[in-house]
Amino acid sequence: MNETLAGWLQILALVGALALSYRPLGDWIAHCLTTSRHLRVERAVYRAGGVNADTEQTWAGYLRGVLAFSLVSVLFLYGFQRVQDRLLLSLGMKPVSPDQAFNTATSFVTNTNWQSYSGESTMGHLVQMAGLAVQNFLSAAVGIAVVATLIRGFTRTKTDHLGNFWVDLTRITLRVLLPLSFVFAIVLLAAGVVQNFHGVQAVTTIAGDHQSITGGPVASQEAIKELGTNGGGFYNANSAHPFENPTAFTNLLEIYLLLVIPFALPRTFGTMVGDRRQGYALLAVMGVIWAASVAVVTANELHSVSSPAGHAAGGMMEGKEQRFGIWASALFAVSTTLTSCGAINSAHDSYTPGGGGLLIFNMMLGEIAPGGTGSGLYGILVLAIVAVFVAGLMVGRTPEYLGKKLGSREMKFASLYILTTPALVLVGAGIAMALPGERASMANDGAHGFSEVLYAFTSAANNNGSAFAGLQANTPWYNTALGLVMVFGRFLPMIFVLALSGALAGQRPVPVTAGTLPTHRPQFVGLLTGVILIVVGLTYFPALALGPLAEGLR
């Protein structure tokens, strides 16, 4: 079989697996978010946590739950890293430095998983599994909980009740994330991902040299790292590391895992609002953007476009693993930057200008195609609201989406949502470039060096977490600045989404009339795709022109 056919089959197998999961997984999540029955184990959790599971919260109450839980999580994870040398399974690792511990704590709690540390030389096993991996579950669950309130905002009328944060958090963790993670951790383990509690094992190699073989509870962490679109690698090389991703099969499985929940959530949405065509329309937008991105990045890498190193070597294999090759690497890279995952199986820094530039652009889209667990769906719903509003302006009538009027209050929250991330990216990257010491962190010079800094702030603000890893980001300045950007990039949008949910739920629904814009037809799919590309393109074009575009045109 030739490389091209194999590459296409790989993509088709992935699409097929995702298509088969769409209905059962989407409907299962919808069931978990709507049923009134608690499981016995969940009641035990509520009792142990001392929370009331039988009352509903207002949007503000829900938000207080999210923020309190996240604040406590950051402090706990920060403290955990600072005292790791006194705990079991520390492997003799020193306490993580204050700025790096802050950066890492915010990174994992915000579902970003930006890593300024190198796992194998910084973190003991206990911090990895009982600190970092716990947030892999919880930050993913928080994302889905927040989108649940937005969906309830559309389905409920004349109420300020939007659900119970503790119930949503617990159910998503225990009924969705944990069982799936367990099953796929075993599959990954069977295929070669390690799961042990060994420290470093010194071996005398075949040629008589010395090598240190690392251990760790990797398989359990790997499964939730992808499934929760977290992306924080157990080891520095992330999913390029053979102990995290040993074969081309595990590679495709990991891509599937990081896409499966975000791509199934439109079904959850369609089911909960009682019109599954609405879910299909959003799915179509996500699918079109994802497919186009796969095509462009793969083509750039296969043909070494504008890439002297690729032409000199005879192919773009710098930073890519032999067992994956270009097709499987590009597929992973696109999927991880379009979700908020940020795991990597190849070095994005070494991609072609066009390929690497599009990976940055993917994140700039705001992680919506399909986006992170939960955050992807609320992101695209906000953009859908903007698209409906734009269409309403064109015909001169009050816009409405799913029977809810989009008045000035709703549009204010949607606009604030859309402005937050670009402001963080552009201001952050601008300040970094203005400071000579921070400029010196660039590993490559010129336009590519600027792309490294732009990538870092785009990744942090959009809670992605992947990197053009040449950038030396483990400095107090970058650790602090990127840590703050991650916090604002996560929680400001959540605040606006929850406020929007509250505004929508309080409304009385308006009846559908002949003048209502249908939001389930191809026309709306095209409109929404266009609005997304125009909003993002106009916002970021100048920054992209200085980085990847300048490099590609040189």
Added chain:
Amino acid sequence: MPPLHLPSLLRQHVSALRMLLVFTVVTGLAYPLAVAGVGRLAFPHQADGSLLEDHGRPVASSLIGQNFALPKKNPTDPQEALRPDPEWFQPRPSAGGYDPLNSTASNLGPSSTTLLDSIGERRAAVAAFDGVPPSSVPVDALTASGSGLDPDISPAYAYEQAARVARTRGLSAERVVHLVAEHVRGRELGFLGEPHVDVVELNEALSKVR
């Protein structure tokens, strides 16, 4: 529980902490231990890192690449460049020196002059080492991997090295080519990833050829 008269803000954070601790026990301890338990019972070889043993002592993980270099002239000099040992199949260049405590890529950009220079030097060196024309050296011999631990090379690079390995070991060329052919792994399930040869497994088999 008796009603505690805490301010509601504080009470909320105490609840949040209790919930966090519950989830830490469930997802941070019970879950990884359960996976490890299944691994211990059902897949002990994989769980431990797919180790290859020689006389009962581990010598490698078949998943992690190794250096196959000549002994250093000065073993204490970290700066001394490694010289490839012609008796072994050579792996890809590595940005981390095949040290699992430093898994990393070069992260050099597509127009980096450092990378362009390295590619030129590697092409000349590999061509001279294997006695082939520079233009025929495969791409994986010229580029560093994503992890710095890639155990695999392309079948083309393995076959290229067979004649040199056979000559330096005093083995017949057919024997070594046959050994390479046995170690070529096609795409998984016929269409996943790329064909490859695991250098660690190949060299381990080579070490047993008399």
